[in-house]
Amino acid sequence: MTNFTSYTPAGKSRVVQGVADNHLPYQGDVPAQIVNTRGVGAYGLFHVYEPQSEITKADFLQNPDVFTSVFVHFSSVANARGVIDSVRGFTVRFYTRDGNFDLVGNNTPVSFIQGKRPVLTEVSSHEIPQDLPQTASPQDIFWNGMVRAPESMHALMWAMSDRALPRSVAMMEGFGSNSFRFTNEQGKTCFARFHWKPVLGVHSLVWDEAVKLAGKDADFYRHHLWNLIDQGQFPEWELGVQIVAEEDQYKFHFDLLDPTKLIPESLVPVRIIGKLVLNRNPENYSAESDPVAFHSGHLVPGIELGITCANRAAKISPCGALFNDHYSQAALFWRSQSAWEQNHIVAAFCFALAKVSIPAIRVRMLSNLTQVDPSFAQCVARGLGMELPAPPENAGTLPFTTIPVIDPALSMMSSRKDSILGRYVAVLVADGFESDRFFALRHNLAAGGATVKMISTRLGEVTCKNGNRFHIDHSLLTAGSVMFDAVYVPGGQVSVEELCKNANAVLFVKEAYKHGKAVGASDEGGMLITRAARSSIMSDSFRGAGVIIAPLGSESATFVQRFVDALAQHRFIDRPDLDAIVA
DSSP: OTTTOOOOOOOOOOEETTEEEETTTOOOOOOOOOOOOEEEEEEEEEEEESSTTTTTOOOGGGOOTTOOOEEEEESSOOOOOOOOOOOOOEEEEETTTTTTEEEEEESSSOOOOSSSHHHHHTTTEETTTTTTTTTSSSSSHHHHHHHGGGGGHHHHHHHHHHGGGSSGGGOOOOOSOOOOOOTTTTTEEEEEEEEETTTTTBBBBBBEEEEEEEEHOTTHHHHHHHHHHHOOOOOEEEEEEEEEEEEESSSSOOOTTTTTTOOOOSSOEEEEEEEEEEEOSSOOOHHEEEEEEOOOOOTTTHHHEEOOOHHHHOOOOOTHHHHOOOOOHHHHHHHHHOOOHHHHHHHHHHHHHHTOHHHHHHHHHHHHHHOOOOHHOOOOOHHHHOOOOOTTTTOOOOSSSSSOOOGGGGOOSSSSOOOOTEEEEEEEETTTTTOOHHHHHHHHHHHHOEEEEESSSSEEEEEEESSSSSEEOOOTOOGGGGGOOOOOOOOOOHHHHHHHHHHHHHHHHHHHHHHEEEEEEEEGHHHHHHHHHHHHHHHHHHOOOTEEOOOOTTOOOOOOOOHHHHHHHHHOOOOGGGGGOOO
16 A cells, blocks of 8 residues: 555556555655644643542552642644644643653544554655645545544544534643553552543634634634733643443453553443633743644553554454444444534535545545544535445444444543633724613623724724723724624614624624524624624524523623523534625
């Protein structure tokens, strides 16, 4: 089989598992990309809730009164030119009394490969001769690599889901990339996998929102984390572990050391053992954050890595069959998603595969998708205007009976929705806005840990109806709804009339509604909501949950509480007419 970095000159054909790819341009010897370098970082503290001596002798996991200093790096996996600051890597360095422990991980729990070859870094290399990054516009090399590595299907499902579009690093789950072996003082060992559970819950962007956010603020994640810490709203995660006794390691439908598999939480619940708090920003990013060299071999007594998959498969030939099951956990992930999340996965596959210029690659990928779920594959085929191909030969799916039907932990729909801490609310105003309800709402939002930003048609100051002056944080020329979690339009006839004449203000409201965010208006502010609705769905008002309107003369306290409750919900997924809204 031809390897990924050696390509024949233009005009010559080569075959990849039956796929003639002579249309791929000559690549030459493409250097592998250095991954997980650029990102965002911060300092903090970790402490354990109670001694973990039963499972490990690691010193930093024993005394609840000892706080261990940490540095955390959230990184983009591919760092090529033209790639925005997307976040995937989630790596923590513990500065323990026994030396540094680097818990290297991502916001997805599984790898694309089983360790047989460096597929991921090579397929994310630049396309020659145009020097275009594969993680941006071209897709041929990446997807050609994925169809040649069917074990990548589980990781692809995560990458094509909303999990790959975190709302903020503070709302991003983290997973250790390896299976570890714990050893206690008595020499007893067990297997362990690490989880970081964000205290704010796991929340994401939607695709249209993410694309527009990249244009408005390509370094949004860096800015958001910095601002949270700078404002004293310190992001927190709880550390959890899944523990499997040594004698139980072979009772599952997968091998514990296969990096393309996870341990379903419905089979082995996560035990929460401690908390991480980020409380200090770097003074110099280029000197302190990006150059940090994390290494999975930086371990401490009581925590070891498992042996590699290649060694494992060689030593345990009947488990060798477990390594050939590439689809059962991908299917578990699909079944565990809500209809909203499944629709987004279908749309993501359609978008990415539509950018593949070689039809045979799309056919092979659709064939692999049939092993995840036939109806899922059919939806993707329909979106691509293709017939559903036959399943792949020797697919490797085995009739395991121990795999759960669904695992609720794999869906974000059950995540926490009772806090507004760390949320950003945009308030659209112009000269003459009514400030009474605004003051009441701002007070309650601040009390819950949310940040209010005032947006107007220009920078500088605006004067409210009673003569007070307010500083404007952003102009409508540079700010968009994608940078915020909710929008509020206070009353004031003169103010709202000016906003209704501004296309960016109307677009701001339309986008917020289309992306499922809380939309609020009081008094004459409802005029802007009506203006946005009429320009998109030919109606006097947006319908659906999360639209909070307080008419003239209505009681303020009820409106304020309803808006705060709507903000905590993060997103409303069942609004009608969303496809009809052009925003």
